[in-house]
Amino acid sequence: MMSEPVNVLALVGSLRRGSYNRALLNAALELAPDHMTIVTGMIADLPHYNADLDTDDKPEPVERLRAHMAQADALLIASPEYNHGIPGVLKNAIDWLSRPAGRSPMTGKTAAIMGAATGMWGTIRMQSHLRRVLESTGMMVVNKPRVLVNKARTRFDESGTLTDEDTRQFVQLLLENLADLTIRLRR
């Protein structure tokens, strides 16, 4: 069962070039189990959500991301915390993917959350909000482990490689649990 293929769409909540969360996703790409394929989605080019644009002929970047979500079995998010909440740019992507109500490509799929921050609390407040938001779209969110990467400057080297061994093991376990939950829920 554990070797069935699992296709994952990954989103990064920071657009910064040197983002620790992008570096965290890069670690996930490296640590993912062999039967998991991770495709990274583009959120930077999405327009702001506008119900007037939410028609059968949506803007091209929206249709592209929706297609990636439709093809995926699961969603993986790596995101910073902005003002104790979800970055607007990431929430905007979810707002688009959540539509149309009742026929979202997210619904019934699985999700896992990771976050990195330079401070002490490792995105815990963002993750609490994001769990509620993903659940509201009908996703099942992996419960353990909570991958809260605090003091990020000490856990990555200068080239952006995740060097902290404990964090690497947490990321690996999160992906294994995401694969496991995804395959179990297929049945």
Add this chain to the structure above:
Amino acid sequence: MMSEPVNVLALVGSLRRGSYNRALLNAALELAPDHMTIVTGMIADLPHYNADLDTDDKPEPVERLRAHMAQADALLIASPEYNHGIPGVLKNAIDWLSRPAGRSPMTGKTAAIMGAATGMWGTIRMQSHLRRVLESTGMMVVNKPRVLVNKARTRFDESGTLTDEDTRQFVQLLLENLADLTIRLRR
């Protein structure tokens, strides 16, 4: 004291042309006390927040909105709830206005929240998140009344005028309380 001028920046969390939340803000413009001036800010043209763009020379729409916030004494938000949370487009505006850390034009000012929804719960979950987010930027958020406009289709007429008398009184009281809190905190 109650007649001191109070300058308010207003933001609407929905970009939809026929938005009930824009209609709710229009009611606020009409019901505001005489000593309150409300300027509506543009959030549709902001780029997605990107720390690499968050320099001394920010994109023009960001600088414009920041200047409006700097000139205002208070922030008024009218917003829908998307996926049990804050619309990404609105959170993105807050992410920009919250910067730079420690020198945000929001810090130390007052805020009030309103929301309209066609469903039963009147944006209560969005408002709970948004209070936490605004507080994290150092704003003082008016506590009462909670302006939760549910079943919005029954409370506005076809031209978008807020016709529900109870809701009009709640909006008026919210603005009076915002003015009062703003003036008290000046001392």
